[in-house]
Amino acid sequence: MNNLKNIKKTTLSKEWATLDRIDYDYQFKNDEWKSVSRECYNRGHGAAILLYNLEKGTVILTKQFRMPIYEANKEEGMSIEVCAGAIDHNDTALATIIRETEEEVGYRIKDAKQVLTAYTSPGALTEKMFLFIAAYNQSMKVNKGGGLESEAEEIEVLELPFSKAIKMIKNEDIIDAKTIMLLQYAQINNLIPAKAGIS
Template identity: 70%
Template sequence: MQKENKVSNIEYINLSNEWAKLDKVEYDYTFESGEQKRISRECYNRGNGAAILLFNRRKKSVILTRQFRMPIHVNNTNEAISIEVCAGAIDNNDTPLETIIRETEEEVGYKIKDAKHVLMAYTSPGALTEKMYLFVAEYSDAQKVNNGGGLDAENEEIEVLELPFTKAIEIIKSEKIIDAKTILLLQYAQINKLLD
């Protein structure tokens, strides 16, 4: 296992501060061999986020979303629509749990009171600072309080999908679900037999 390497003389050069912050980070890095190099990387900081897999044991179903994602479109115009778990950015001083309870109501229209934190993962540690807190929670039809769809103020247009769990697993295999946090949570549910 690699030992901790020394990082020193860190310098941040802001490149953009729009929806999120993009910095060029230059630093001195000491390798295990003792050699030291000046390295430059770009780091995109959009804050941290929370995501949730809502599941129903009785119906053996899950709630997912479908929405347009510009970065996917830029990478491959044939894959611009993404099927995902409900998720959102952690705002202000909210906790990950408070965030996901709010996002669940805004995006998919279900009012939940609690959720179980199951995983934490960096989404793309080579370029993004984002840490995702991943949750699961059981839902029932009685918890549906609106149609979801996201917030107009955030320019969201979210389609809510209620799918059989087995269908969700199948569409991972067919690469129609290509979002990492969604794959992680669906596989967590599969491994831990949440819908058995």
């Protein structure tokens, strides 16, 4: 980029992820150069999946405690979401979501279709989410799910009618962006038949 120069990065924290302050000069459309400072949180990329059952008209979601939500609003804290996980350095997004599906919700899938890619909060996070869909049925259930104790996870597995999940967005019972994107993708693309009660 010709309108960007003098980039200086200062690491502020390097714990679970890395927080940097990045100072730079940016040329605006009026040709004026301005010095800008932004904080940038780098936690890698992630993958998420919407599991759906055409015959039953249902989807699999999860429910778990999220400290940042509680920090923002002490009246909240629990979050209803699609199954998701961070992509390890040596993994692909697909391999990650296949593994996370079995760990979090107890279904063993062989493949999934990537339908969307999105930065979750590009003003502050480097994280890009790779969003998948896959069909499931009861024969794929291999364990109860719930996440890994080693990662301090306590995940409740929810099997909900698709129509109810859509209403939960409208009622703000579902407030997680990646989950809203995948559910609305399914709705826009008529992924689940009308007989499932989509409204």
